Structures are given as structure tokens and as C-alpha cells.
Amino acid sequence: MRKPRLYPAPRQHGPADDTGDLILNPAHARCGMCGRPLGIATDPLSTDCGGDCWGCIGEAEASGGDRESRTKVDLEIGAGMRNADGTAKPWE
Numbered sequence: 001m002r003k004p005r006l007y008p009a010p011r012q013h014g015p016a017d018d019t020g021d022l023i024l025n026p027a028h029a030r031c032g033m034c035g036r037p038l039g040i041a042t043d044p045l046s047t048d049c050g051g052d053c054w055g056c057i058g059e060a061e062a063s064g065g066d067r068e069s070r071t072k073v074d075l076e077i078g079a080g081m082r083n084a085d086g087t088a089k090p091w092e
Contacts, residue, residue, distance in 0.1 A: 031046075031051070031052050031053035031055070031056060032051045032052050033052050033053070033056040034053065034056050034088070036053045036055060036056075036088070036090075036091050037091065038051075040091065044076075044081065045058075045076070045081060045082075045088045045089075045091070046091060053088070055082075055088025056088065057069075058072060058073050058076070058086075058088075059073065059082075059086045059087055059088065062074075063086065073086050
């Protein structure tokens with residue numbers, strides 16, 4: 001007899017948001033801080049960090065002194081994904 005799963009299997013496909021892009025985590029459809037759609041495959045700043053997007057969390061952690069976050073945010077600024085002050089650019 002097979003053991004029952006304690007957690008559902010990861011979803012490979014989810015609902016689309018209002019732009020038609022795939023939402024990878026439909027349980028938290030929008031960031032609790034800024035409203036950015038979460039889990040959009042083409043938007044690295046939309047990574048779900050417990051209900052908030054990486055765009056908001058990365059900025060907060062970097063400004064709070066976290067070195068790893070500061071390094072990643074600086075790279076994202078250089079790539080044009082963030083404004084010079086570290087705030088996330090709006091998702092398009």
C-alpha cells in the first residue's frame with residue numbers, strides 16, 4: 001500500500017495572471033507589500049518570499065545590512081532590473 005502524500009505535488013502549471021504570464025505559485029498571487037504578481041517565470045523580482053516579492057524583500061534586507069542581499073541587489077541594479085536606489089522597477 002502506498003503512503004499518502006503529506007504535501008501536494010509541486011504544480012508544474014498554474015493559472016495565468018491578467019497579462020497571460022504563468023503564475024508559478026497561485027497560493028500567493030500578489031506581493032503583500034507592493035502588489036506585484038508573484039512567481040512570474042519571466043520576472044526574477046517576483047520570486048515569492050513568504051507572500052512578498054524579492055523586489056521588496058531584497059531592498060529591505062540590503063538596506064538593513066545583509067551582505068548577500070546587497071550583493072544580489074547591486075547585480076540587479078547593474079542588470080537594469082532595479083532603480084539606482086535599490087527599489088524594484090515595476091513589472092511589465
